[in-house]
Amino acid sequence: MLRIACPWCGPRAEIEFSYGGEAHIALPEAADALDDAAWAQYLFMRTNPKGRHLERWVHTHGCRRWFNVVRDTASERIAAVYQPGAEPPEDAR
Amino acid sequence: MAELARDDRLRQGAGISIAERPARACIDLRGDVTDARFVHAVESVTDLRPPSQGLAAASGLLASLLWLGPDEWLVVSETQASGELCARLRQALRGVHAAVTEVGDARIVYAVAGPNARDVFAKGCPLDLHPRAFRPGQCAQTLLGKVSVLIHQVGQDPAYEVYVARSFADYAWAWLVTAAGEYLDGSEGK
Ligand SMILES: [Zn+2]
Numbered sequence: 001m002l003r004i005a006c007p008w009c010g011p012r013a014e015i016e017f018s019y020g021g022e023a024h025i026a027l028p029e030a031a032d033a034l035d036d037a038a039w040a041q042y043l044f045m046r047t048n049p050k051g052r053h054l055e056r057w058v059h060t061h062g063c064r065r066w067f068n069v070v071r072d073t074a075s076e077r078i079a080a081v082y083q084p085g086a087e088p089p090e091d092a093r
Numbered sequence: 094m095a096e097l098a099r100d101d102r103l104r105q106g107a108g109i110s111i112a113e114r115p116a117r118a119c120i121d122l123r124g125d126v127t128d129a130r131f132v133h134a135v136e137s138v139t140d141l142r143p144p145s146q147g148l149a150a151a152s153g154l155l156a157s158l159l160w161l162g163p164d165e166w167l168v169v170s171e172t173q174a175s176g177e178l179c180a181r182l183r184q185a186l187r188g189v190h191a192a193v194t195e196v197g198d199a200r201i202v203y204a205v206a207g208p209n210a211r212d213v214f215a216k217g218c219p220l221d222l223h224p225r226a227f228r229p230g231q232c233a234q235t236l237l238g239k240v241s242v243l244i245h246q247v248g249q250d251p252a253y254e255v256y257v258a259r260s261f262a263d264y265a266w267a268w269l270v271t272a273a274g275e276y277l278d279g280s281e282g283k
Binding site: 006008009010012013015016060061062063064065 | 147161165233
């Protein structure tokens with residue numbers, strides 16, 4: 001089980017959290033004008049890296065706030081957590 | 094004992110006691126803790142400043158403010174009428190960006206106290222309740238078995254209060270009694 005440091009509550013067990021997929025996926029401008037391929041690209045296509053991944057988590061059973069995590073998908077090491085709307089820390093490798 | 098809401102909701106042993114507490118005022122309060130007007134207004138009603146740190150609770154004679162999130166607190170009081178406290182908060186917060194919502198009917202509070210209290214929680218609560226990590230006066234939302242709870246440590250002994258959604262109250266009670274089974278009086282042969 002991961003120990004995830006909620007930016008507001010501190011380190012907690014993974015079962016208190018829910019995973020929210022890759023972070024920084026912005027809704028395209030003029031989304032209603034997209035064709036099916038472009039809409040599918042936005043909805044479904046993700047980077048799915050082996051290694052450093054920027055992802056969203058929500059502290060479901062704690063403060064119920066969303067935040068971002070820098071996690072290595074191979075080692076499970078969490079390099080950083082940061083608040084929604086913020087850019088990932090430079091040194092989070 | 095007279096203050097217990099239901100006499101069937103009391104289990105005891107040498108090192109543990111679990112009991113349902115009487116209904117109390119619970120008000121969900123949201124606002125900006127960096128806004129001095131918000132802090133002033135809350136203080137004028139409760140005599141307490143909303144704690145800005147996670148895990149923190151502020152307790153006074155009138156009420157307690159339990160931290161729920163960076164802009165959210167649970168105002169609880171065993172002495173104030175819920176509707177009246179709610180109205181006074183709303184009055185004080187007029188013109189301030191804030192939300193005041195009565196939620197007391199949606200909560201049940203269980204008191205869990207005694208030297209074995211941590212052993213009971215350890216059977217299904219991922220929160221670290223060791224004294225070096227969690228102290229009297231602190232509160233945290235976490236899991237108990239499969240349900241979300243708010244745990245507030247109210248005594249050194251240790252003594253805790255567990256806030257549960259009413260719809261999960263029977264589950265949480267059964268979970269606590271089962272987890273405490275080996276420490277309860279008359280557990281032999283049950
Ligand atoms: Zn949290």
